Amino acid sequence: MSNGNDRGQWQSRAGFIAAAAGSAIGLGNIWRFPYITGKYGGGAFVLVYIIFLIIVGYPIMNAELILGRKTQKNAVGAFRTLAPGTPWSIVGWMGVAAGFIILSYYSVIGGWGIAYIFKTATYMAKNADHVNIFINFITNPTAPLVWHAVFMAITVGIVMAGVEKGIERYSKFLMPALFIILLILIVRSVTLPGAAEGLAFYLKPDFSKLTAEALLAAMGQVFFSLSLGMGCMITYGSYLSKNEDIPINSIFIVASDTLIALLAGLMIFPAVFAFGMEPGTGPGLTFITVPAVFNAMGTGGAFFGILFFILLVIAALTSAISLLEVVTAYVVDEKKWDRKKAALVVGILIFIVGIPTSLGQGIWSHIRPIRGLDILDSYDFIASNVLLPLGGMLIAIYSGWFWGTEKMREEGNLGAKSIKLGGFFDILIKIISPICIFIIFLNSIGILKV
Ligand code: TRP
8 A cells, every 4th residue: 555655554463563573583583692692691691681671672662663653754754854954863864874784794694594594404414513614604705795695685675575565474474483493492402411501501690790891782782682773663663554552562572572582592502501612602603503403403403403594584584674674765765766776776785885794704804893893793883782772862862852752652652552651651761761871881982980
């Protein structure tokens, strides 16, 4: 149903939820959450993550959906409509930039996932050295780039097809299948000999590990995992009809995203310890551990291994399309390009920007732009730990103080049935979440030492 333009609208409630949860649930849950949790020490990190989800993630999820539905615009257009002639549209711009950066490396990892569908089938020999298989693969200068191109091409194809026929239709598939596969893997993982140590690492908080950097990482993970802070949910909210229940939908999106992340940890950590690996290994954790678990399963392993990586790729695709959609919607709305051309041109540019992140695993691994991090981790740091929290803070400040909580609640409560946004929401969006982001942000970039 187009409103006389190329915008589109969700065709059903289930379609919107599937698309929004599909955006939130992705590599952030299955790949990023376990390795970041491993890096920052396990249980205590998980606890802080959950606190930030509630006091920062939930209110900003509502705020973004509300801004989007109110204006029916993309990230930049939403601010231009509500605050014309003011610098607030910079927030939208930052979001477009963040989407660009995130998708460029997200697609590289997504490409690893596609490659692993085939690799899992080939390397199911017992005692295969999964660490070396992984390292040999990602340090290769060309093969991962080919998979990066394949992943980007599929993403562009879906976004070109549009909101209803592309994003909504594809998102409704296979999320339940992902869930079931995860459960099966958890059962295998927690029954491996030596799994208990991993469970203890994951579930027992050790607060001595909670450095300022860990807090920033937890905050960054909340934004990354919920697709917040860059106007992605503004864009998805803009395709939402007025009788949809935003407060409940937000709870559903946050809860399902968190459940999948927690389950991914439950799958990974017992296996990591059972195989005597290091939980802080970094981005390779999922790609090394999961094949090792399947090996240990014996004959059925290859089947589940292949299935797992297919589902990983699907989860990644439904997120990648939301990242591309942010940039595409901006070009379609503001520059009046047609959707197909916009998605294609933007997709090609993002592919190119992603190339260094792939080469940075091998021939360019000496390039360490930020804090000794390689190119991929540096892109991720800038986007997840700087642009997204900053964007989220500005979205909260704008909605709470400038547009005003009264207008927010009026729009947010249209269609709200069981719970309504009230005074508590006002406090979260005006005070608690921006201050919380601000303190952690300053603290971790070392301006303020607490
Ligand atoms: N949330 C997705 C994941 O967990 C990634 C993602 C999609 C994203 N859209 C986003 C991250 C917008 C930040 C902003 O994999």
